[in-house]
Structures are given as structure tokens and as C-alpha cells.
Amino acid sequence: MRAIWKGAVTFGLVNVPVKLYSATEDHDVPLHQVHDADGGRIRYQRVCELDGAVVPYEHIDRAYDDGEHTVVLSKADLADLPAERAREIEVVEFVPSAQIDPIMFDRTYYLEPDSTSTKAYVLLRRTLGETERTAVVRFALRQRTRLAALRVRGDVLVLQTLLWSDEVREAAFPSLEDPVDVTDKELAMSRQLVASFEADFAPEAFEDDYQAQLRTLIEAKIERGEATSSAETFGQAEPGEGAEVIDLMEALRRSVEEAKARRASG
Numbered sequence: 001m002r003a004i005w006k007g008a009v010t011f012g013l014v015n016v017p018v019k020l021y022s023a024t025e026d027h028d029v030p031l032h033q034v035h036d037a038d039g040g041r042i043r044y045q046r047v048c049e050l051d052g053a054v055v056p057y058e059h060i061d062r063a064y065d066d067g068e069h070t071v072v073l074s075k076a077d078l079a080d081l082p083a084e085r086a087r088e089i090e091v092v093e094f095v096p097s098a099q100i101d102p103i104m105f106d107r108t109y110y111l112e113p114d115s116t117s118t119k120a121y122v123l124l125r126r127t128l129g130e131t132e133r134t135a136v137v138r139f140a141l142r143q144r145t146r147l148a149a150l151r152v153r154g155d156v157l158v159l160q161t162l163l164w165s166d167e168v169r170e171a172a173f174p175s176l177e178d179p180v181d182v183t184d185k186e187l188a189m190s191r192q193l194v195a196s197f198e199a200d201f202a203p204e205a206f207e208d209d210y211q212a213q214l215r216t217l218i219e220a221k222i223e224r225g226e227a228t229s230s231a232e233t234f235g236q237a238e239p240g241e242g243a244e245v246i247d248l249m250e251a252l253r254r255s256v257e258e259a260k261a262r263r264a265s266g
Contacts, residue, residue, distance in 0.1 A: 005141055006114060009124065009150065009157075011091035016121050017114040018089070020141075023158065024108055029214050078143050089139040089150070089159070097134045100149055104162045111150075111157040121157065128152050136162075189252040196259035 005020035033042040046055045062073045113121040128135065128151060135150035137159070147162045 001110075003112070004109075007087035007089055007139065008114075009089045009091065009111070009135075009137070011124075011135070014120060014124070016124055018111040018121070018157070019114045020159065021110045021112065022107075023110045027208065027211060029211055029218065081143075086140050089137045089148075091135045091137050091150070093136050094128075094131070094133040095136055097132055097151065100134060100136075100162070101168075103168055105149070106161040106163055109159045109161075111159055125152050125155070125157055128157075186249055186252065189249060189256065193252050193256045193259065196256055196263070 001021045003019035003021055007018065007020070009016040009018055034040060035042060046057070046060060047053070048055050061075065062078070064071045064073065111121075115121075127133075137148050137150050139146055139148065141161075147164060149160045149162055151158055151160070
């Protein structure tokens with residue numbers, strides 16, 4: 001992995017030099033656009049609306065338009081902002097970990113100690129772990145001020161950027177406003193269904209089916225030529241499959257029975 005940012009976690013007078021690494025990566029099969037008639041590659045160009053010239057990326061600046069005025073911001077303008085120049089991950093507060101709603105989590109990064117002595121790093125890691133607290137921090141990355149949660153994952157400090165509160169939409173659905181009567185029998189059956197699916201989460205047990213099927217399709221086309229279709233490769237679902245509508249209790253009962261049968265056969 002290659003570090004994408006260097007700085008320090010600061011809280012009080014404690015300074016923890018760190019390197020920042022992306023903790024996740026995209027595993028999607030890379031696809032590009034082509035002309036359906038001849039397979040020619042489709043490419044996009046950045047064209048100036050005033051002179052029609054194609055503009056190289058290094059000559060592209062940003063601009064803000066309020067409908068009346070346009071303000072051009074150069075790369076130097078943005079780089080000179082105090083927040084962008086700062087190389088600190090500033091701890092704002094330590095909060096109970098359960099108080100951060102997972103809907104606010106955005107990107108995840110690993111923090112590696114960037115010092116000959118890792119004592120301050122280990123101290124912060126142990127303190128967070130033993131107090132069951134998460135540090136809410138502020139820092140600047142790629143010309144944006146970020147709010148983030150600093151927490152422990154195994155032996156590593158993890159930084160998860162957070163959405164700002166006004167970026168999370170409220171869920172207001174009229175369909176949920178009317179009261180719904182759930183019987184004790186339905187609730188008991190539903191709980192039984194949950195119990196039949198209980199397990200310890202093992203993320204490695206799951207696979208991205210779409211990407212796996214896409215790779216299979218691509219490999220089949222390479223081996224057999226363009227005549228291979230998706231239906232030939234994967235088979236085709238029967239028409240009307242899954243359209244049956246049954247009542248809630250019956251659905252719960254059948255689900256419990258199927259789950260028990262799967263467990264018995266496994």
C-alpha cells in the first residue's frame with residue numbers, strides 16, 4: 001500500500017505522527033464504452049465552450065457560479081486555504097462508540113505510526129479500546145475539510161470519514177404513518193425465523209455475484225466468440241417465478257421450515 005497523506009493525530013499535548021492509507025479497494029471488473037457498430041472506443045474530451053479547444057487537465061481550474069457572478073479558483077488558491085495546509089487530525093471529543101449512527105460512515109482509512117517510537121500510537125489505541133470510546137476528529141484531505149471517527153480495529157487505528165449531518169436525509173414515508181397491528185403469533189413466528197438464521201458474521205463467506213457472473217460471461221465470450229449470450233452462459237429464469245403472494249404468517253412459517261431444513265441438511 002502507498003500512503004496518501006501524512007500528518008499527526010493531536011489531542012491535548014499528545015502528538016501521534018501517522019501515515020494514512022486507503023483501507024478498501026474496488027474489485028469491479030473495469031469496463032469502457034464502445035461504439036456498438038464497430039467496437040471503436042468511446043472517449044471523452046474536456047472542451048472549452050468559448051473557443052472550442054480541448055483543454056488538458058493541468059490547465060483546468062474550478063469556478064463557483066451563483067447565477068450572477070462567476071468566481072474562478074485556481075489550484076494555488078485552493079492549496080493556500082489554511083485547512084488544506086494543515087497536517088493535523090485534530091481530536092474534537094471522545095464519544096461512546098454506539099452513539100455514532102453507521103449511516104454517517106463514508107470512506108475508511110488505516111493509520112500507520114510514522115515515527116521511530118510507536119508508544120504514543122499504542123497508547124491512543126489502548127485508551128480507545130479500553131474506554132470503548134471513539135474519537136471524533138477533524139482534518140483536511142483533498143481540498144475538503146472532513147469529519148471522521150477514529151477507532152480501533154485489531155492492532156490498527158482506523159479513520160472513517162463521516163457525512164455531515166445535513167448530508168443525511170430524513171426518512172419520512174407516508175406509508176409508515178398509519179399504525180399497523182402485529183399479532184403476538186406473528187411476532188413469535190418472526191422471532192423464530194430470526195433464531196433459525198442466527199450466525200456469526202463472516203464477510204469472507206460472501207461473494208459479489210454480479211461481478212463473478214460478469215467475469216464468467218467475459219471468459220465465455222473469449223473462449224467461444226461473440227455468439228455466446230448471457231442466457232446461454234447462466235441459464236434463464238422461468239417466467240413468473242417468485243410472483244406468488246401469500247400471507248405474512250404463512251411466509252414466516254415456510255421460511256422457518258426452510259431454514260430448519262437447510263440446517264438439518266448442512
